[in-house]
Amino acid sequence: MSFNKYASIHSVIMKKSLHLQLYIRKMTKKLFIFLTFTFCILSDSLAGYRTETFNDAYKSLQVKVYGIDMSEPTIFLDSDDRIEISFDEMSRTPRDLVYFVEHCSALWESSELDKIDYLEGFDQQDVTDYEYARNTTFDYTHYSLLLPNDDVKMTLSGNYVVKIADREKPDSVLLTACFCVAERLVDIDAEVKSNTMYGINTKYQQVNLELGFDKLGVTPSDRELITVVRQNVRWDNAAYLNIPNFTRANTLIWENDEKLLFDAGNEWQKIDFSDKINYNGDIRRIQFHRPYYHVEVMPGFYPAKPDYEWFEDQDGRYKIHGQNITSYYDIDYSIVHFAYKTDWEWPDGFVFVAGDFNHGYLNERNLMKWNNERKQYELDIVLKNGGYNFQYVFLPNGERKASPDRLTISHWQTENEYYIYVYYKRLGERYYRLIGSKKIKNK
Template structure:
């Protein structure tokens, strides 16, 4: 145990910053936190109130030792600060419940215990729409969380029609995409749209370049329009890079070599190349990952862990910014763990990630100093043909209300 935990301590970084909208992992022995709505790993973690839908939260603890974990549910405002509600307002049942569904891994070089639970369940259910965080603690140290994650609950009151175009306010069919949408709210009273309605728009689930605080360009009796808005223009980026580590015997997509350095597996990916010159179509999953092992009957407990090696040749390190890996497996967080480190000897950016077997998507994002927004342009390029998905969220807080209701959601995909 001591040997691999000391190795993990070098590889894993616990960020001191709080990113309330992202999954935040605070313990190096916690891996592969997933939040999946209705068993669809490609869908955003959003469920509809009162329709029998569910969120499954799962994670691995890197040992076979039993831990009594507890979870606490909290309701949040649109900005993920705690809402001005008591638990009695938004929960039916008990908070601070144990996680009783767990299994130890079978025949893996990296021993782990897989924990999971679903919401709502027999102990607790959510009664209001909006943003929710789930904080997980070890019962032996209830003052220190091991991770926090988030999901949303929807009560559909409005309809949304949306379109994504490569013909934008700043260029035509070059490097950007523009989102336009209308909100139809017949039967749902909105007296002051500027004050009551709040919008969020995300590209491929990314938080760093999310657009919010936008005003409608047209206000009608039963409709709000958000068109020709420069704030809704996104750099188009490029298709996600992909690799698969689904076998312990054979290399798969994107993997140059598999090696076993006792006691763990290592996968070296093919050397990455900059993609700023030309767009190349690929059937990606817009940043998501899927846990999978070809020889498993139960991926949750039979998939092993690999140390995955990334390499991007680059003449000299960036000045005035850093390079990061981005994908669902990084929890959309720019920290020391997701940062690509420059190796002067090889003239390359390099990173090693501990990942559970499966199929993965990733990008290289450049983040200028002082910014929290990643840029695709320097390494991946920006091409209008890129197939992206955009999530539109509509929140409402009428005058006198104490929380932000999530009243509309639309997932729209751009296909040239």
Template sequence: MAFSRCLAALCLLWLFVAGRAEVTDTSQAIFDPAFRSLKVTLDANEFAPPVITLGDPLSRLTVSFDELGDERRFMRYELIHCDAFWQPEGLVASEFLDGFNEGEVEDYEFSRATLVHYVHYSITIPNREIRITETGNYLLRVYDESNPDETLLQARFGVSDFSAGVYAGVTSLTDIDTNRNHQQLGLTVDLQHAAGIDDPFNDLRIVVSQNGRADNEVVLTAPQRVLGDRVIYEHLRPLIFKAGNEYRRFETVSTSYPGMGVENISADTPIYNMWLYTDSPRGAIPYSYDSTQHGRFFVRESSSSRSDTEADYVMVHFGLEMPEIAGADVFLDGDFVQRRFDPVSRMVYNRATGRYENSMMLKQGAYNYQYLTVPSGSLQGETAPVEGDFYQTVNEYTVRVYYRPRGGRFDRLIGVGMIVSGN
């Protein structure tokens, strides 16, 4: 009976996804290479999910980024309301906000005492021009005033009324193995304070992400059962995740001495170079706990209290020593590459050194990263080939609950929950 329920849920999920319209790229991304260090932060809490509480004047979100160079660029931004899959819903601005749907990027500061010059920009939502009136997913698109059709970068965030409670548990006793390579979630959505939801089997969508990754995100369109106000999702195969491994870490907070994970520093060029210790596969090594930021990065300069404008940019060199993997690419994963599989995050195999290599200019700080292997023709990264999968891994799962009644024009975000495995 349990298997039949799981199969039915999977079929519903496949039918729903197969019927979607052509996908627009609405991932969080930087499209202009002059821009760096895109971050979305809620109430100055770098660990909180980027979800504003609707109607709370103290709930504010900041989108920040840098542009390399000495001159301020005149830019504007706009908000786009998106569905649970982050596709634009075609709403007019008056349907989801008061005020204007766009604004000027006004807050900026020039870098101070850095080898690499840059301008630091920030946008705060809500503000005097934009007041959001509906829950849901939002895409913030930034563009040059002189060329509004070309997107420079875009950031994702959510707005919720938190009318639905989210309760979740994580176990390594999964429906496919026990204390081996996977973790399984069980979810309960409490609709006691969410008025008007008469058909949770058809009107709710649940989205579950692991450590902020989008490539292995799971969408549920039907619960296992409903008991009164409680909507239950248990023993569903889509809620079984490969456990992965703890994120790797490095720190570039000082240019005077090597930080964590840094083997060597060189300042003989116009930019500091930092070579990380050469990495190697960890799948055959016993699991070892390490403090984790779940893929985040924090801008920090050890001698400054104004890291946003006084942290320098350094060239960071990554190396992964292992045989080349046939039929697949290896990518860096973490917030610092916006979780995208693209040329910026791709590791290039150097047959002369027997290593995958990548170099990129990053702002001083503390970074989490891992290596994901993406088979040819696939859009999903695998942890097993380089990092391994260990049931003990501390993973952060975020659950988002969306509601759209029959005939509704958009997806409402009515609940958000976060759970860390092992806690």
């Protein structure tokens, strides 16, 4: 064999070897990203029940206090308030749906109580309130139900999950809706401060908390109490407390506790496409490409602007509404296009579009994908027309808590809501009572 022929064969082998190495590296990276993201999702799912749909045919799942838009789904046991659960199935063929109500622990796992312990009435009930969409480009059927009602009433405080399924397949749950029923047995005194262990007026907010138990008649021990503090609609950075910093008489005190130190973040971005002509917020344009409307959101840019700018937002929530439309089943859907521009793809984590439209969670439904040609992360979501708050957030590999530092600048002035839930399980009892709930704001 001549030297030239040998060299030619060697060159081909080396090129193929190089291509194989590059392919292996590429596939290894993809496998790593897939396993890391799957781990994050599975870790998140271990937290118990949550408000979510298990089929893409179900959209716009909302759980709120009846008659109060954008409200936290919490009612008091001694009140006449009711919880409203509503959703759309993207079909004009209605299903024979049924719902089941289950009591949960403070961590949203089943309390494993008998139905008779926490329900008055019969558990398996039909979802009878539904309407067909009218004059919309998307076909759908709108469902809703109220709790308590003439058939079912909750008799204990605590966390509850409603499971909705097809009557013919009651074990195959289509969606779950979570809400709380609270008592008024604890005095909750809380404040938000910018004076933290990391300095004054930095990028953090410190929540200080006092719980008074005079009404309960006993001060719970560390083993009997779980207090949960959430920032806005988020669950990834929720704080879970049981051991206080100080105790005074019947009062437990958390002061400058590191678990209650939150990144302040930034104000939420907003879009409102309830009117296809007079739209507002961060929308570049709305166009009709048969058969649907498309909403193009103005892209986010890296790096973020360093200066703080206040504007009124809804702290991550959204409101479904249409111009001169009063019925939910007359409101159309649109395909909303999000984009976040940067010069490169980040290998150390994931980018999401976050907000209450995805119930505050980070999963495959609001995960943005990298477009190397356009040098941007992209996500297309089908959303019902209305006004929405959203944020671009970064989730580092292997973490469950999103970081604001990559995509935005965190400012201590940012207006945030904090939700406080106090759960009590007396030694010997089988379930957690929700003995108090409160919302506070830093402004």
